[in-house]
Amino acid sequence: MRVRIHDDTSEFWALAKPLYAADPVRHTVALTVIGNWIALPDPNEPAPLLVSIWEGDTLTGVAFRTTRRPLSAGAIPEDAAESVAAALAEVDPGIVGVNGPRAVVERFARAWAARQGCAFRETLLSHLYRLDTLSAPTTKGRARLATEDDVPLLAAWYRAFTIEAMGGQRDAGREESVVRRWFALGSGTMIWEHEGVSVSSARASTVADGMSRVSAVYTPPEHRCHGYGSAVTAAASQWALDAGASHVVLFTDSSNPISNSIYQRMGYRLVCDITEFAFEPAAKSITNFAT
Structure with missing residues (x-):
């Protein structure tokens, strides 16, 4: 088994995209993150770390990570987890975590912790849902497509979203540039209004594969507690369908039964679970994960 680190994003994408595109639902993050980087590189961010895995001349898996984000291991074969950990320890010792299917994530985390002398803990278990038939809720108000005039509001809401949903600001100080990049990439950001007041928002990514x-x-x-989040999610889902998407997907936190039930009533069906582990100094934590 051979693990290769790529410096050329386009070269990597020529190899990796067919593998990711073979299952665009499970590989939704890779197709959007790397696809968006190819379409519109972010001058404020380093290029992603790109990894391919080979058996002889046969490509068997790929992985990537962007700055401050965990390694995305959804396309790493389970039996390659230790080899990838060994290779990345030489070039990217600062990996903050790993996410993907539990089996490969656990194997990678154990190998990484043993090499780096750190601990790991499960920080998130997400459900990946795919839309079957959309059933939009009846909610007071209306949806509209966001415009440049909404950038300050959306930036403030994006900041609040990352703090609440992700435990901290992921793009501190850059929220407006992140939102403007959504527009530049052609994403559909919907805002729900009630009585002339903007009350909720949701974004659907540009259609990829x-x-x-x-x-x-x-x-x-x-x-909250008026159904605005459900309504704007349905509006964003409809925007994606109208834009030509055959697969509309979303992630939910498994620990939030309310949002999970809402999305299921809307027509979303469970595809799989995604586990995320964070790495920490051994003195700060003990290695543990849910069983």
Whole structure:
């Protein structure tokens, strides 16, 4: 088995995209993150770390990570986890975590912890859903497509979303540039209005290989418990369908039964679970994960 690190994003994408595109639902993050980087490189971010795995001349798996994000291991064969950990320890010792199917994530985390002398813990278990038939809720108000005039509001909501949903600001100080990049990439960001007031938003990614992912669903606390989040999610889902998506997907936190039941009533069906582990100094934590 051979693990190769790529410096040329286009070269990597020529190899990796057919593997990811063979299952665009499970590989939704790779298709959007790397595809967006190819389409519109972010001058404020280093190029992603790109990895391919080979058996002889046969490509068997790929992986990537972007700055401050965990390694995305969804396309690493389980039996390659230790080899990938060994290779990355030489070039990227600062990996903050890993996510993907539990079996490969656990094997990678154990190998990484043994090499680096660190601990790991499960920080998130997500459900990946795919839309079957959309059933939009009946909610007071209306949806509209966001415009450049909404950038300050969306940036503030994106900041609040990352703090609440991800435990901290992922793009501190860059929220407006992130939102403007959504527009530049052709994403569909929907805002729900009630009585002329913007009360909720959701974003659907540009369609890639027939897939669009709904994300960044946020309703400020003062506007919650009125169904606005459900309504704007349905609106973003419809935007993706109208844009030509055959697969509309989203992630939910498995620990939130309310949002999971809402999305299922809307027509989303469970595809698989995605586990995320974070690496920490051994003195700060003990190695553990849910069983």
